[in-house]
Amino acid sequence: MEKTTNKAAIIGALVSIPIAMYFKVAPKGWSDSALFVDIPFMDQMGYTALLTMFVIVLISYVQHNGKDDEKGIDISKETFKTSPIFNIGSMLVMLVLVALYAFFWA
Numbered sequence: 001m002e003k004t005t006n007k008a009a010i011i012g013a014l015v016s017i018p019i020a021m022y023f024k025v026a027p028k029g030w031s032d033s034a035l036f037v038d039i040p041f042m043d044q045m046g047y048t049a050l051l052t053m054f055v056i057v058l059i060s061y062v063q064h065n066g067k068d069d070e071k072g073i074d075i076s077k078e079t080f081k082t083s084p085i086f087n088i089g090s091m092l093v094m095l096v097l098v099a100l101y102a103f104f105w106a
Contacts (some may be wrong), residue, residue: 002049004056004060008055008059008063012056013052014054016048016052019051020045020048023037023048024037024044049099
């Protein structure tokens, strides 16, 4: 499994700013060109996320030449396994939150 590189993550974070600005600010009077489309906010965020992910994947792929990173961390189901005590405790916390929500907002 190929991993994202540090360089790709940083470049992706920086590239997301102009991508978001393109969708958010450009159609608001900067230009009347059909190149700048006015789309709803949630669509803007979705397109920004997808384009940013594409940039990150592309840079990671080019940087590794398609090979796995030897310093990458292998992720398996065992990494996210929790104990039964933790599961019971988290269920109790959720039940308390549901009860508080039902009590105060009903």
